[in-house]
Amino acid sequence: GAVVSQHPSRVICKSGTSVKIECRSLDFQATTMFWYRQFPKQSLMLMATSNEGSKATYEQGVEKDKFLINHASLTLSTLTVTSAHPEDSSFYICSAILRGRGGRVGTDTQYFGPGTRLTVL
Amino acid sequence: QKEVEQNSGPLSVPEGAIASLNCTYSDRGSQSFFWYRQYSGKSPELIMFIYSNGDKEDGRFTAQLNKASQYVSLLIRDSQPSDSATYLCAVTGFNKFYFGSGTKLNVKP
Numbered sequence: 001g002a003v004v005s006q007h008p009s010r011v012i013c014k015s016g017t018s019v020k021i022e023c024r025s026l027d028f029q030a031t032t033m034f035w036y037r038q039f040p041k042q043s044l045m046l047m048a049t050s051n052e053g054s055k056a057t058y059e060q061g062v063e064k065d066k067f068l069i070n071h072a073s074l075t076l077s078t079l080t081v082t083s084a085h086p087e088d089s090s091f092y093i094c095s096a097i098l099r100g101r102g103g104r105v106g107t108d109t110q111y112f113g114p115g116t117r118l119t120v121l
Numbered sequence: 122q123k124e125v126e127q128n129s130g131p132l133s134v135p136e137g138a139i140a141s142l143n144c145t146y147s148d149r150g151s152q153s154f155f156w157y158r159q160y161s162g163k164s165p166e167l168i169m170f171i172y173s174n175g176d177k178e179d180g181r182f183t184a185q186l187n188k189a190s191q192y193v194s195l196l197i198r199d200s201q202p203s204d205s206a207t208y209l210c211a212v213t214g215f216n217k218f219y220f221g222s223g224t225k226l227n228v229k230p
Binding site: 046110112 | 152163164166167170218220
């Protein structure tokens with residue numbers, strides 16, 4: 001299957017600082033990537049859709065000025081948590097879309113990165 | 122109404138048994154259907170995808186799709202304790218992915 005990496009895997013920071021998380025598709029180009037957040041024992045929560053070359057689309061209730069997303073290339077999307085607070089502590093997971101072969105509609109597949117565990121002190 | 126519904130479980134099965142996980146979806150226009158496995162503290166891992174009605178087998182896993190009834194299921198044969206995880210159903214249509222909340226599976230030795 002396709003490989004998606006995330007860096008860092010774990011980060012601890014002080015309240016008020018900013019943290020950048022990188023998501024890379026290693027063996028394919030991804031025009032679309034997603035960013036999720038997951039709290040312990042809860043479901044995945046989609047935060048935003050990252051499209052290469054355009055602004056990210058944020059889900060309702062997600063502050064775009066707090067969670068900055070940049071999809072600078074076909075293999076890299078970054079999420080920056082600005083002015084982090086303890087309530088931002090969570091498991092952040094990115095995913096990348098591998099487009100279906102031959103242009104068949106509806107055959108896109110989503111592959112997840114390993115996640116980044118953020119702890120804000 | 123949620124786009125994708127799953128029983129949260131936990132579903133408990135003895136080792137060696139068949140585990141049956143079910144998922145229903147609301148959008149008849151949905152085109153692709155996926156099963157992901159998520160271990161505690163880890164990110165989801167793709168197990169199988171299915172596009173057409175019927176069964177698709179891959180090793181101990183079989184995905185079943187019934188578009189008329191709008192459900193998709195995952196069967197795990199010869200369940201192992203290592204299969205204990207949360208299984209997420211995902212459905213796509215027009216570049217949008219919808220996830221169920223997941224079913225927790227416990228395979229007892």
